[in-house]
Amino acid sequence: MDENNLSRDVPAYLVDGWKLYPDQLLTPAQIASTADTSSVTTYIGQFLNLSAFHRNKDSYGTATYRLLLHYDGAPATFSLLLPEIYSSSKVYVNGELVGQTGSISPYQPQIKDLVCSFTLTEDTELVVQTANYTHYYSGMTFPPVLGSAACMYTMNAVRMIFYGFLCFFSLAIALFTLPFWTQKGSRHHRLSLCLGVLVLSFCVRILYPFIHLLGLGSIRLLYTMEDAASMLGIFCILAIVLLYMGIPLSHGKGAMLCRCAGTMLLVSIIVPLAVLPVFPTYTFVYGKMISIYKLLVALLLICLTFYSSVRQNYKAKWLLGGVTIYGTSLFAGTVLINRYEPAYTGWLDEYGVFALVLCFSMFMFLENRSMIAENESLTFHLQEEVELKTQDIAGLINERQRFLSEFLHDLKSPMASILTYTQLIQENQIQLDPDTASLLTVIEDKCSDMAGRIKTMQDFTVENNLEFCMEPLDLYLLLQQFHHSNQPDVELDGIDFLFSSRLTEGACMILGNREKLLRMLENLVYNAVAATPADGTITLTLRKESDHALITVSDTGCGIAPEEISHVFNRFYTNRPNGKGLGLYIVKTIVTEHKGTIDLHSVPSEGTSFIISIPLLHQL
Numbered sequence: 001m002d003e004n005n006l007s008r009d010v011p012a013y014l015v016d017g018w019k020l021y022p023d024q025l026l027t028p029a030q031i032a033s034t035a036d037t038s039s040v041t042t043y044i045g046q047f048l049n050l051s052a053f054h055r056n057k058d059s060y061g062t063a064t065y066r067l068l069l070h071y072d073g074a075p076a077t078f079s080l081l082l083p084e085i086y087s088s089s090k091v092y093v094n095g096e097l098v099g100q101t102g103s104i105s106p107y108q109p110q111i112k113d114l115v116c117s118f119t120l121t122e123d124t125e126l127v128v129q130t131a132n133y134t135h136y137y138s139g140m141t142f143p144p145v146l147g148s149a150a151c152m153y154t155m156n157a158v159r160m161i162f163y164g165f166l167c168f169f170s171l172a173i174a175l176f177t178l179p180f181w182t183q184k185g186s187r188h189h190r191l192s193l194c195l196g197v198l199v200l201s202f203c204v205r206i207l208y209p210f211i212h213l214l215g216l217g218s219i220r221l222l223y224t225m226e227d228a229a230s231m232l233g234i235f236c237i238l239a240i241v242l243l244y245m246g247i248p249l250s251h252g253k254g255a256m257l258c259r260c261a262g263t264m265l266l267v268s269i270i271v272p273l274a275v276l277p278v279f280p281t282y283t284f285v286y287g288k289m290i291s292i293y294k295l296l297v298a299l300l301l302i303c304l305t306f307y308s309s310v311r312q313n314y315k316a317k318w319l320l321g322g323v324t325i326y327g328t329s330l331f332a333g334t335v336l337i338n339r340y341e342p343a344y345t346g347w348l349d350e351y352g353v354f355a356l357v358l359c360f361s362m363f364m365f366l367e368n369r370s371m372i373a374e375n376e377s378l379t380f381h382l383q384e385e386v387e388l389k390t391q392d393i394a395g396l397i398n399e400r401q402r403f404l405s406e407f408l409h410d411l412k413s414p415m416a417s418i419l420t421y422t423q424l425i426q427e428n429q430i431q432l433d434p435d436t437a438s439l440l441t442v443i444e445d446k447c448s449d450m451a452g453r454i455k456t457m458q459d460f461t462v463e464n465n466l467e468f469c470m471e472p473l474d475l476y477l478l479l480q481q482f483h484h485s486n487q488p489d490v491e492l493d494g495i496d497f498l499f500s501s502r503l504t505e506g507a508c509m510i511l512g513n514r515e516k517l518l519r520m521l522e523n524l525v526y527n528a529v530a531a532t533p534a535d536g537t538i539t540l541t542l543r544k545e546s547d548h549a550l551i552t553v554s555d556t557g558c559g560i561a562p563e564e565i566s567h568v569f570n571r572f573y574t575n576r577p578n579g580k581g582l583g584l585y586i587v588k589t590i591v592t593e594h595k596g597t598i599d600l601h602s603v604p605s606e607g608t609s610f611i612i613s614i615p616l617l618h619q620l
Contacts, residue, residue, distance in 0.1 A: 001120065001146070003073025011147035011155065014067060014126075016043045020139075021064040022053040025104065028095040028127045031066060039066070048337075049138035049283065057284035062104070062131045063139045069124040069146075079152040080126075082114045083142040084212055087134045087219055092127040093118040104131040109219045111135075112212050115152055134219045136276065136283040156213075162345045163209045166202075166354055173361050174199040190243055195360050198236035202353050205229035206346070220272060227268040227290070233353060234297055235261040240360070241304050241323055257300075264293055294334045294349075301327035318366070322359025326352035411454060419447040472617055473517070475508040475549050476501060479542050482521050490525065494534030497525075501542040508542065508549050509617040512594050520590040523583040524553040524610055531557035531608065547616050548596075554609035560602040568600065 001012060019039040026034075049059035080098075082091065087109035088102030098118050102110030109132070118124075132138040145155065174196050205226055238261050239249060247254040271286050305320040305327065329352025336348070346354075422444045426437075483499035490497040521540075528538045532555045541552040560568060569588040587610075591598045596614035 001069055001071040001073075003071065003076075006073075006076075006078060006120075006147060009148050009151040009154075011145045011151050013143045013145055014044070014069075015143045017067060018042050018044060019066040020047070021066070022050055023061050024064050025062045025129050025131070026064040026127070027129075028092050028125060031064070031127065044140050044143040047139070048141055048287070049132075049136060051284040056281045058281045059136050059138055059283040059287075060133045060280045061138065062129070065126075065128040065130070065140055067126040069120070069126065071120050071122055071124065075119050075121045077117060077149075078120050078146055079149045080116045080118065081145040081147075081152050081155065082116070082128070082140070083144075084111050084113065085128070085130055085140055086137040087111055087132040088130070089114070090129045091116055092125075092129075094121070094125055104129060107131055107133055109134045111219055111222075112214070113156070117149065120146075133280075135223055136272075136287055159209060159345065160213070163206050166206050166346070166350070170199045170203050170354070170357055173357060174203075176361070191240060192364065194236045194240045194243070195357075195364065198233050198240070198353075198360075199357055201229040201232040201236065202357065205233070206350060220277070224269060224272040227272060228265060230349075231261070231265040231268040234294075235265055237301065237323065237326060237356065238297070240319070241301060244319060245304065261297075264290075291334050291337070294330055298327045298331035298334070302331070318359045318363040322356035322363075325359070326356040328352065329355075415447060415451050415454065419444065419451065422447065470511050470513055473510055473512045473514060475510050475512075475551070475614070476503045476542060478514065478517060479521070479540060479551070482518060483540055486522070486525060490529055490538060493529060495529060495532050496537040498537065498539045499541075500539060503542060503544065508544060510549055510594070510614050511617050512614070516590045516593065520587050520612075521551075521553070523587050527583055528553060528555035528557060528608070531555060531559075533557065536607075544616070545613075547618075548613045549616055551612040551614070552609055553612075554607060556607040559604040559606055559608055560600070561604060565600055565602060569598075 006012065018041070019036070020042045021031075021039050024038065050061045050063060051057040051059045054061070080091070080093075082089070082099075085101055088100075088104050088107065090100040090104060091098050091114065093116070096118075099114050099116040101112055101114050102108045126144075128140060130139040145152070147155075208222070208226055211222060235258070238257055242249060242254045242257065249255060249258050267286075268290070271282070276283055276286065301323050305323045326349070329348045333348035333352075422440055425440060426444070479499065479501070483497065487497045525538060525540070532538060536556040538553070538555045541550075541554070543550050543552075569584050571582065571585040588598060591612055591614070594614050596612055598613075599611045600608070601611070602608040
């Protein structure tokens with residue numbers, strides 16, 4: 001060890017020069033008192049487990065690691081970081097126990113980053129005992145790090161910040177794409193869904209530094225979760241590539257690849273939880289199978305993206321570039337296993353997944369921007385098309401209304417002539433036999449009925465043809481003038497017609513059509529005249545309530561039966577023998593055109609009130 005480097009907070013990675021005692025738990029005293037005949041000189045990472053020392057390839061067992069350090073410098077206190085020893089351990093420095101994880105006897109696994117502080121002298125002996133009956137890794141697979149306390153703190157802080165950034169940034173991307181998951185039935189929806197599941201599985205996978213820091217959870221369950229998250233991510237990446245290439249996932253080659261990926265996902269869950277605890281000799285086979293699968297997937301992804309990149313647009317380059325980076329990192333990480341361990345940050349395939357997430361997010365951003373631009377263009381053209389169609393339909397309706405009006409006018413003349421001649425025959429007392437006179441009466445009745453129907457149709461056609469132009473109106477002046485003009489006609493039948501308002505001129509402005517509002521008032525008032533006896537009263541009232549003007553037309557007439565109230569505004573509904581059933585329907589239509597509402601309150605034998613609410617001008 002170099003004093004100058006260690007004192008300048010430069011960490012020393014203790015990789016080479018280790019003595020490994022497989023299947024032995026030796027204390028420092030036992031090592032010193034026995035001949036060294038069973039040790040193997042190794043470097044950390046050369047053996048991921050103990051299967052190389054067992055004929056049946058069983059990866060479980062115990063082991064002891066020993067390292068001698070020579071330090072050129074004055075004795076000083078330093079810290080030793082031992083990352084993730086599988087699956088329980090004891091650490092001795094110069095024969096003194098300085099730290100442990102879990103329990104070796106009785107066996108109780110615990111995987112965490114262990115930090116020990118000790119005084120480094122000229123010659124220092126490190127002895128690490130390990131035991132593993134849980135995980136397919138055994139002993140030390142990551143090199144211990146020696147340095148100052150500040151150096152160890154910095155390394156841990158940088159690592160936690162790195163993984164925290166990956167996790168939370170990826171979750172933010174998943175939340176960004178969440179609205180697109182609901183667009184069912186489209187390729188865009190399936191791509192967004194695959195991205196979301198990929199990001200969530202990636203976040204679950206990279207939580208392990210935080211879990212190991214705290215030493216929490218069941219070891220077997222945690223590593224099963226990590227493996228399953230990795231396999232689920234591979235499944236999503238395959239699905240993304242196949243979807244974008246237009247290969248269906250439900251049949252053919254796409255379905256076959258998806259079934260293979262799904263099978264490996266199930267294997268990564270079932271084997272560590274159910275098979276390896278009973279048959280630990282299969283750990284070696286399981287590890288090789290996972291490595292071979294990752295290599296094949298990496299090669300497949302690289303080939304597919306290279307083939308697809310030739311004929312895709314610039315937006316797809318982001319997606320295909322990310323998949324290429326991931327495939328390359330997956331291949332390199334599998335080939336370089338035991339040769340590359342990250343000191344501060346992450347593994348190669350973790351970089352690859354994060355790069356894929358970033359590239360896919362850019363791809364989704366460009367796709368969504370294109371969709372928004374396309375939707376805006378379609379909406380603009382749709383509005384133009386709707387306006388054209390509306391003009392055509394309006395023109396057709398007006399033409400038909402004009403034709404109907406002219407037809408009714410032409411039909412009215414011969415009908416009036418027939419009725420006139422019939423009445424002349426009757427008035428001149430022409431000698432007719434009783435049967436002919438009876439038939440003549442029937443003709444007169446039918447003609448009168450037909451004339452009434454033609455008049456109704458003319459009224460309805462005229463109402464629909466009223467030009468609907470809105471302008472600012474003083475509702476107080478309008479009602480005052482209407483009352484003044486119609487009071488003599490209403491009171492001719494012995495009915496009092498009153499107008500009540502506390503408003504002044506100009507205090508009740510609305511946006512409306514004068515002719516239609518007058519038609520509305522005429523229908524209401526003269527309906528009230530028909531229902532009110534000679535000594536009754538009809539009251540027209542105007543008041544304001546909040547941001548609306550309220551017009552009330554009330555009478556002291558016969559009222560409306562409760563069962564009829566819900567029908568009175570229906571077209572052609574009437575309870576009067578000679579009624580047309582259009583008056584209140586026209587009233588309701590005019591109120592709706594003015595963005596208002598109409599309510600009806602009636603008590604049989606006491607009277608009826610119609611309350612109309614119209615927004616004031618400053619509220620429109």
